[in-house]
Amino acid sequence: MSTTASRGTQASDIQRLQRELLQARTELDDFTYAVSHDLRASLRHVSAYAQIIQEDLGERLTPDIAAHLATVQQAAKQMTRQIEGLTELSRLTRLDLQLTRLDVGQLLRDVLTAMAPALQGRVIHWQVAQDIPALQGDAVLIRQVLMHLLSNAVKFTAHRAVAEIELTWQTHASGLCALTITDNGAGFNPQYKDKLFHAFGRLHGAREFEGLGMGLALTRKIVERHGGVVWANAAPDAGCSVSFTLPLAPTVN
Template identity: 40%
Template structure:
């Protein structure tokens, strides 16, 4: 019989091999698909430029659809690579100052979407969190971009970012918006890669933000939860280990 320690070592080796195979597969597929994708886009644009005036409106529409769809596929490949990277990148857990990071990401998202004015409130009552700074930033950025996006049709858009410490010593970091929300019956689809609960014509995007945010948070030993309702906004909650008082 195999002793428990040997079996554990075998399982860990198998898991590491499986992760490496998945990373290799994702990168290979993404790389191999990019070459024909570039050709599709290039030739479609050449036809548009060289023969555009001679084409009827319907054919020009077809070419536009080809270039738009190709661009979306390229963005999806980028998202798959990012998911793979998040799953394999080294994790460095340290004490991260929360207030400056939250403010920095809020300012960045506001600058990116300057045309959409949002009333932002930041109330961080926890000085530090045990996290990987890059992964936490990635998760926060994704959640705040979503909050900006889904308040685009809200007359007086508001986003509230807060952080408290619960009884278990976990940091509870929330991003609350007053946007369009979602149907709670579709809760199970929220964290699926490329899953969309709203049409692209309403709100642009791939439907990858939440999946990527959760991957980043789980790599740090945390979790992401969502709650919301139709036309009642959405609240994203990140749970991460707090810094022990003795170590603070």
């Protein structure tokens, strides 16, 4: 085959792949719309009719029936939150990154300021490295990662009289920097750590610690979109550390 013919075949293959990719994205958009709009509408109806039944029964509403209706409404709310989490995960797959030079220290201060009102009454010792190098990434999304990870650290140290939460960093020869958030909280069985980074992956009961199990799934997706990886280490009742990598910012001449 001649060089010209070979290039023509390659161009044709690229165009075909681009069309297939566009079609896949269109189908994903259609699916996301159906999930985020149509299914949520149905769940609103379920919740609304449970409320109507409760009101129509009036004085005939027994404690057992009231409990059943409350369970229906709570399940509808929970599924709505799950749908919202899946929609956000799908959105991250298609989102165009706005890469910029990141001041991680400032992002951390912003996150901790936003979290402060919810931490009233807690005793938390923060140990945050002050010399984190400049990294490259989408500031909005990396702020979201830090919010997820720090919120998890706060949540899973709720039963500690004094919570210890630390953020450290380490650069690698590959041009990446690993950020690690460590806590002295509930930890988990490391045998199941691979479940953590999937949608609704939970290693603790909902009654013990609330949440959907979406924070780490979203974190994984964001970090992977930046070309990084995320992992966790822990032991039962002995704390947890979650690490993720991001590229170092280009050197400014």
